[in-house]
Amino acid sequence: QVQLVESGGGLVQAGGSLRLSCAASVSGSIFSINAMGWYRQAPGKQRGLVATVTSGGTTNYADSVKGRFTISRDNARKTVYLQMNSLKPEDTAVYYCNADEIRTYAGTYYRNSWGQGTQVTVSS
Numbered sequence: 001q002v003q004l005v006e007s008g009g010g011l012v013q014a015g016g017s018l019r020l021s022c023a024a025s026v027s028g029s030i031f032s033i034n035a036m037g038w039y040r041q042a043p044g045k046q047r048g049l050v051a052t053v054t055s056g057g058t059t060n061y062a063d064s065v066k067g068r069f070t071i072s073r074d075n076a077r078k079t080v081y082l083q084m085n086s087l088k089p090e091d092t093a094v095y096y097c098n099a100d101e102i103r104t105y106a107g108t109y110y111r112n113s114w115g116q117g118t119q120v121t122v123s124s
Helices: none
Strands: 003-007 010-013 018-025 030-033 036-041 048-053 059-061 069-074 079-084 093-104 109-114 118-123
Touching (some): 003 093, 018 093, 036 069, 036 079, 048 069, 048 079
Antiparallel strands (some): 018 079, 036 048, 048 059, 093 109, 093 118
C-alpha cells in the first residue's frame, strides 16, 4: 500500500522556521505522482489547504501562508517539502501530507493518499 511519511514538525517560537518533509513509497515502484500538498488541522477546526504543487512545479497557497511558506518537491526522491518561515502561533496545527494520485510501474493507481500527520506548535 501507500506510505506517506512526514517529518520535521516540532516546537518553535513565533518568528522561527521549520521545514517539513514527506516521502512517498508504495509496494512496488512509483512511476509518477500528480499533485502533492500539505494540509493542516488545528484543534476544533476542519482540515484545510496549506499549499500544493503539481508534478510540473505549479504551486498554490492558502492566503494565510503566502509570502511565508514555500512548497517544493523532488520528483526523483518522491518527496515534497514545506519551508515555513515567520511562523505565527496561529500556524499551530497537525500538518498532513497528501498525494492526489500515485501511479506505479505496474499500472496501479492510488488516489487521495494521506500521511499520519506531524505536529507543529508555535509559541508566542
